[in-house]
Amino acid sequence: xxxxxxxxxxxFLALAFDYINGFHDTANAIATSVSTRAIKPQYAIAMAxxxxxxxxxxxxxxxxxxxGDLVKSASMVNQHVxxxxxxxxxxxxxxxxxYGIPSSSSHALVGGVVGAVIVSKGFxxxxxxxxxxxxxxxxxxxxxxxxxxxxxxxxxxxxxxRVPPFRVNTGFKSAQWLSASLMSFSHxxxxxxxxxxxxxxxxxxxxxxPSLEVPMxxxxxxxxxxxxGTAAGGWKIIKTMGGRIVKLEPINGFAADLNSALVIxxxxxxxxxxSTTHVVSGSIMGVGSAKxxxxxxxxxxxxxxxxxxxxxxxxxxVSALTYKIVSMIWNV
Numbered sequence: 548x549x550x551x552x553x554x555x556x557x558x559f560l561a562l563a564f565d566y567i568n569g570f571h572d573t574a575n576a577i578a579t580s581v582s583t584r585a586i587k588p589q590y591a592i593a594m595a596x597x598x599x600x601x602x603x604x605x606x607x608x609x610x611x612x613x614x615g616d617l618v619k620s621a622s623m624v625n626q627h628v629x630x631x632x633x634x635x636x637x638x639x640x641x642x643x644x645x646y647g648i649p650s651s652s653s654h655a656l657v658g659g660v661v662g663a664v665i666v667s668k669g670f671x672x673x674x675x676x677x678x679x680x681x682x683x684x685x686x687x688x689x690x691x692x693x694x695x696x697x698x699x700x701x702x703x704x705x706x707x708x709r710v711p712p713f714r715v716n717t718g719f720k721s722a723q724w725l726s727a728s729l730m731s732f733s734h735x736x737x738x739x740x741x742x743x744x745x746x747x748x749x750x751x752x753x754x755x756x757p758s759l760e761v762p763m764x765x766x767x768x769x770x771x772x773x774x775x776g777t778a779a780g781g782w783k784i785i786k787t788m789g790g791r792i793v794k795l796e797p798i799n800g801f802a803a804d805l806n807s808a809l810v811i812x813x814x815x816x817x818x819x820x821x822s823t824t825h826v827v828s829g830s831i832m833g834v835g836s837a838k839x840x841x842x843x844x845x846x847x848x849x850x851x852x853x854x855x856x857x858x859x860x861x862x863x864x865v866s867a868l869t870y871k872i873v874s875m876i877w878n879v
Contacts, residue, residue, distance in 0.1 A: 553626035553877075557749045560633035562772040565742040567637055568652040569599065569776020571644050572738060572823055576731040576777075579800035579831070585723035595731040596778040602735025603770030607761040608818030609737055613744025614751070614759050616677025617660050621751040621759075623672040624664060627873045629749045631667075632659035635866030639858060651822035653685060654858035656741050662863030663870045681820055688810060688821040689829035696806040696833025703802055704837065719797035726804035733811035734823050739773040741820055795831070799838070803830040 576599070577591035586594070618624050636659035640652055657678070664672050707715050746765050750756045795803070807823070807830040814821040 551753070553630070554749060554753050554755070557626050557629040557633070558746055558768075560630060560637070561742040561746045561749075562768055564633050564637050564640070564652075564656070564745075565739060565769050565772035566776035566779075567640050567644075568738055568742070569596075569773040570779040571640050571652060571776075572734065576734050576804075577727055578827070579795055579803050580723045580727040583720065583723065583795050583797045583800040585720040585797055585800065586727060591727065592778060594728060595734075596774045598728055598731035599735035599739065599777045600770045600774035602732040602737075603739030603743075603773055604766055605732075605736040606815060606818075607740060607743065607766070609740035609815060609820050610743035610747060610761050611759055612677075612681065612818045613656070613741050613820055614748040615744075616674055616681060617657070618664055618672055618748075619674045620672075621748055623668055624748070624752055625667075626749060626753065627870060627877065628660070628663045628667050629745060629752075631663040631866045631870035631873050632656070633745065634869045635659040635662060635862045635864075638865055639862045651685070651824050651858055652738065653741060653820050653822040655862045656745070657681060657685070657820075658859035658862030659866040660745075661859070662866035665863070666867040666870050667874075684814065684819040685822055685825070688814060688819075689825035692806060692810045692826045692829030693833040693836075695810065696803060696830040697837050698833075699806050700799065700802045700834040700837035703798055707798065716797045719801045722801050723797055723804065726801045726808065729808035730804040730811075730827075733808040733815065735770070735773060736815045737811050737821060738823055739769045740815075742772070743769045795834075799831075799834045803827065803834045806830045806833070 576595040577586070577588075580586040581588050581591050633656075636652070636655035639655045639658075661673065661678065743761050743765050746769070747756070747759055747761045750762070750765075751759055756762065807827045810826050810830070811821060811823060
């Protein structure tokens with residue numbers, strides 16, 4: 548199989564990853580609005596799909612970070628590395644989706660690339676400073692989301708504390724259309740760019756482009772794949788995100804979505820990849836804690852935490868093993 552054929556395989560796998568990322572992470576954008584019955588599921592998914600597509604075309608800063616900060620040079624990696632990384636990340640996404648566990652597609656992709664690069668070229672090929680920056684962003688973002696979610700919820704309770712609950716719920720059910728829209732757009736603006744970064748790095752490695760600039764067809768392809776995946780829905784994770792962490796009222800759902808969107812927009816502005824799953828989970832926990840700490844089902848949060856911690860080492864291992872298999876098939 549020639550290198551161009553391998554490149555086609557990489558593009559296909561990256562688009563498949565984006566598609567799976569779409570239905571895996573649909574819950575991030577619409578779980579709160581669906582669980583509070585502010586928006587009917589079919590309308591929420593259609594809205595999320597369209598705004599994910601629009602958000603994916605917003606910028607390419609995150610794509611350049613993924614493409615430029617994981618390995619020292621495009622010349623040090625080949626298409627076999629990308630194939631192994633994408634297979635490892637996709638398998639993890641499918642496993643966690645099957646069991647309804649909200650896990651991070653971003654962690655999965657980073658772990659996949661790191662594992663495949665280590666087994667193919669060794670630690671010397673990794674851009675340690677860039678990986679540290681990405682990991683710091685991934686780790687700090689849910690902590691920031693939890694803190695700011697708590698603050699926003701306290702402010703809303705202070706402002707609307709004396710308003711009759713029926714009026715509050717009615718008003719915030721309508722407001723959730725806005726917050727869910729912002730969340731959907733922000734999700735596309737950050738998550739879709741990760742596959743863009745992998746495809747662009749693969750194109751650069753194969754000598755098909757002169758620099759790490761994302762071609763328009765890559766933007767459109769990744770945006771479309773994520774939108775189609777979002778339209779497919781991810782009901783198991785929607786159930787976990789929307790109701791198992793904490794019981795949400797419309798005001799809580801609005802606060803969680805608004806806070807998540809603001810945190811993700813800020814990360815996208817600074818070209819930092821974050822896990823939208825982690826950010827939304829952190830927001831929901833922060834909002835729930837503002838009601839009372841015991842309102843959060845911390846045992847569910849603990850299960851999610853295990854998945855978060857295990858994602859990078861597990862995908863790194865699967866991708867390393869996949870690289871060995873790919874290498875034997877194509878005699879690398």
